[in-house]
Amino acid sequence: MDSVDGGGGELAVVPADLFDDVSFLLARANALSLAAGNAALGAGGLRVRSYSVLALAAGGRRPSQRELAELLRLDPSQVVALVDDLQSRGLVIRRPDPSDRRANVVIATEDGRIAYAAAAASVSEAQNNLLGGLSAGERTQLAALLRRLAFPG
Amino acid sequence: MDSVDGGGGELAVVPADLFDDVSFLLARANALSLAAGNAALGAGGLRVRSYSVLALAAGGRRPSQRELAELLRLDPSQVVALVDDLQSRGLVIRRPDPSDRRANVVIATEDGRIAYAAAAASVSEAQNNLLGGLSAGERTQLAALLRRLAFPG
DNA sequence: CGAAGATAGTTGAGATTGTCAATCATTGAT
DNA sequence: ATCAATGATTGACAATCTCAACTATCTTCG
Numbered sequence: 001m002d003s004v005d006g007g008g009g010e011l012a013v014v015p016a017d018l019f020d021d022v023s024f025l026l027a028r029a030n031a032l033s034l035a036a037g038n039a040a041l042g043a044g045g046l047r048v049r050s051y052s053v054l055a056l057a058a059g060g061r062r063p064s065q066r067e068l069a070e071l072l073r074l075d076p077s078q079v080v081a082l083v084d085d086l087q088s089r090g091l092v093i094r095r096p097d098p099s100d101r102r103a104n105v106v107i108a109t110e111d112g113r114i115a116y117a118a119a120a121a122s123v124s125e126a127q128n129n130l131l132g133g134l135s136a137g138e139r140t141q142l143a144a145l146l147r148r149l150a151f152p153g
Numbered sequence: 154m155d156s157v158d159g160g161g162g163e164l165a166v167v168p169a170d171l172f173d174d175v176s177f178l179l180a181r182a183n184a185l186s187l188a189a190g191n192a193a194l195g196a197g198g199l200r201v202r203s204y205s206v207l208a209l210a211a212g213g214r215r216p217s218q219r220e221l222a223e224l225l226r227l228d229p230s231q232v233v234a235l236v237d238d239l240q241s242r243g244l245v246i247r248r249p250d251p252s253d254r255r256a257n258v259v260i261a262t263e264d265g266r267i268a269y270a271a272a273a274a275s276v277s278e279a280q281n282n283l284l285g286g287l288s289a290g291e292r293t294q295l296a297a298l299l300r301r302l303a304f305p306g
Numbered sequence: 307c308g309a310a311g312a313t314a315g316t317t318g319a320g321a322t323t324g325t326c327a328a329t330c331a332t333t334g335a336t
Numbered sequence: 337a338t339c340a341a342t343g344a345t346t347g348a349c350a351a352t353c354t355c356a357a358c359t360a361t362c363t364t365c366g
Contacts, residue, residue, distance in 0.1 A: 018208055022292065023186045023280055025299035027201075030183040031226040032303065033176045048180075049323085055171055066343055073184035075325065080345055102332045102343040127176055133301050139175065142298045146178035148286050149295075150185065202352085219314055228354065233316060255314040255361045 033130055040126035045089070046119050053082045057092045058108040058116045064097060065104050091115055186283055193279035198242070199272050206235045210245045211261040211269045217250060218257050244268055 018024050037048040046054065052072055056063050065083060069076045083106055086092040091112035097103040108116060131139055171177050190201040199207065205225055209216050216224070218232045225232075236259055239245040244265035250256040261269060284292055 018205075018212070019300065019304075020293075020296055021280075022284060022296050022299065023190060023201075023276075024205065025296060025303045026179065026183045026186050027205075028224075028226055028303040029299050030179045033179050035226075037176060047322090048176075052171070052177065052180075059171070064343075069343095071181075073181055073188075074323095076344065077325090077346075078323075097343095100333070100343080104344070123176075127174075130302065131175060133305055134298065138298060140173075142295070142302075143173055143175050143178060145287065145291060145295045145298070146175065146182050147172065149283065150178045150181040151172075152286055200351090217314075222314095227352090229315065230317075230354090231352075250314095253314080253362070257315070 033127070036126045036130050037123055040122040041119055044115065044119055046115070050082055050086055051116075051119055051123065053079070053106070054086060054091055054108060054112055054116045055120070057086070057106045058113050062105045062107060065106060068106060086112070186280070189279045189283050190276055193275040194272055197268065197272055199268070203235055203239055204269075204272055204276065206232070206259070207239060207244055207261060207265060207269050208273070210239070210259045211266050215258045215260060217253075218259060221259060239265070 034048055037051070041047060041051055049072075053068060056068060056071065061067075063071070065076060065079045068074070068083075069079045072079075074082075083092060083094065083104075087094060090109055092106050092108050094104040095107055097105050134142065187201055190204070194200060194204055202225075206221060209221060209224065214220075218236060219229060221227070221236075222229045222232045227235075236245060236247065236257075240247060243262055245259050245261050247257040248260055250258050287295065
């Protein structure tokens with residue numbers, strides 16, 4: 001517990017030091033990761049956001065915009081803007097989902113896959129740098145724990 | 154490595170599935186944590202940002218604004234706005250650092266500590282919910298790993 | 307001592323991102 | 337056939353991020 005202890009506590013009202021707080025550490029680690037990622041992408045006009053969309057579009061998943069929004073925890077309207085941007089650069093296309101004509105499937109073009117491969121190299125190097133302090137085992141362990149936070153279900 | 158393999162690769166250009174990617178998981182977990190935190194704070198006019206500042210101000214650390222900026226990975230100008238806001242509500246005060254007259258030390262007032270204690274209860278409950286799937290041991294392990302990402306040094 | 311460069315805080319502008327409500331086309335269920 | 341629910345879109349607005357100045361103070365060093 002990190003509440004104030006009942007009785008004769010001195011000034012230790014602080015909750016087990018913010019530095020044990022998962023949310024705080026999560027926020028800070030994410031900020032660092034985001035900064036490193038954007039720095040790594042820097043040149044190519046991609047940012048972490050559009051890069052993520054491109055990554056999913058380049059995969060075999062054939063995500064709809066709604067799925068992209070859910071995966072990336074974005075508002076659907078943000079996905080519209082991101083896909084608009086990528087599409088205007090010829091990196092992805094919207095293709096109507098045959099099984100649901102309301103939905104668009106977002107797919108990377110050939111150019112998109114090339115751009116993605118190049119960006120992925122920079123990003124993975126930056127991330128490798130970020131994870132520098134962790135062993136391979138620790139990285140997979142961290143990923144496993146984070147996955148359970150990120151995808152409860 | 155997750156780059157495209159040289160020769161006869163099919164369509165498996167995807168890097169080990171985005172779901173093993175620490176940066177991606179970090180971003181998503183943080184988004185969930187942030188949403189849960191803001192929802193928990195909802196009423197009191199505090200958001201996760203101002204709550205974090207208040208938490209640090211309520212601790213024994215007596216942080217300067219520069220330290221707040223560094224800890225929370227914010228631009229110094231954002232800290233100005235956050236402290237302005239908290240100060241206008243009587244939750245913190247700026248006190249000139251005797252040892253450096255350029256610097257302000259940010260300290261929670263009595264009201265601030267009360268507001269913090271109340272908010273901390275909601276937040277910790279929300280976070281407890283977020284971490285629901287993890288055992289106590291896993292939580293400390295996650296915190297330890299995240300700390301090494303968040304504070305390389 | 308005194309000038310030069312670095313640092314803490316502040317202000318302001320502009321871009322990026324987050325959040326919400328309304329709309330249209332389609333779907334799924336009565 | 338009707339009607340609530342869903343995917344995409346648009347538009348408006350708040351929150352956040354990023355930079356570039358500027359002032360006051362500190363620090364360094366000649």
